Amino acid sequence: MGLGIESLRTWSHLLFWLSVILPVLGVVAGVGRYYVDRQEKKMVVDTQNVETEKQRRGFERLKAETAPRKISDEQRVNLKKALLQTSGSNVIVASFMVDSESGDYADQIDSVLREAGWVSTVRKTSLNDFKGLGITCVTAKQQALSGYSELVASFSSEGIRMEPYQAREKSISGNLPDGTILIVIGRK
Structure with a gap:
């Protein structure tokens, strides 16, 4: 036990x-x-x-x-200041016909040009369908056209890039006078 x-x-x-x-x-x-x-x-x-x-x-x-693309107040002031320094040829700002955003942007660019004393008109009838912002001249050499290079440089300095662009013939309604700078606005 x-x-x-x-x-x-x-x-x-x-x-x-x-x-x-x-x-x-x-x-x-x-x-x-x-x-x-x-x-x-x-x-x-x-x-x-x-x-x-x-x-x-x-x-x-x-x-x-x-x-939507927009020119800021600061860009507007700087562009106006730069563009007041030179007088250029007449400018036509053409926006893509079926794109209200490019039309509004065209109005803004036109407004800046006019404020700087340039002769500018808007045409919202472009049939040029591309992305971006193009610039060309109507039948004149770009380098010889008054204000062309200043316009490109002014916008470039504000981060608004304009590429050389060849608009298709009769792709913008109305008369395009010789010696006119043509800014063609495509889609965003």
């Missing part, structure tokens, strides 16, 4: 220590799980923030790409 009592005491001590150790291990496991879950949630939030920022940048880029 002595052997049975010793055996029971051993089991009793073993079970006592197990009853103490197991809850402590449970607490340690619970605390560990809490920190693991917290870290997981932080990583999910960080990933979502990165995705949200990518989408925001994409939206801002798309918004900038699709926003």
Whole structure:
């Protein structure tokens, strides 16, 4: 019987220590799980923030790409100041016929030219379908035409790029007098 009592005491001590150790291990496991879950949630939030920022940048880029072209107040002042320095040939600003955005932009360019004392007219009847802003001369050499290079330089200095462009014959309604600078506005 002595052997049975010793055996029971051993089991009793073993079970006592197990009853103490197991809850402590449970607490340690619970605390560990809490920190693991917290870290997981932080990583999910960080990933979502990165995705949200990518989408925001994409939206801002798309918004900038699709926003109507506009001559800012600062650009207007600088262009007027630069263009007042020179007197140029007559200018026709032609916008793409079916594009109201290019028509509004043509009005803005025309307004700046007029404020600077240039003779300018707008024609919203261009059939030249392209992207950007083109400039050409009607039957005169560009270098010889008064104000051509100054016009290109003034707009370029304000970040408004005018590329040499050859408008298709009879693609703009009305008479295009010789020696006229032709600014052709395409789609954005």
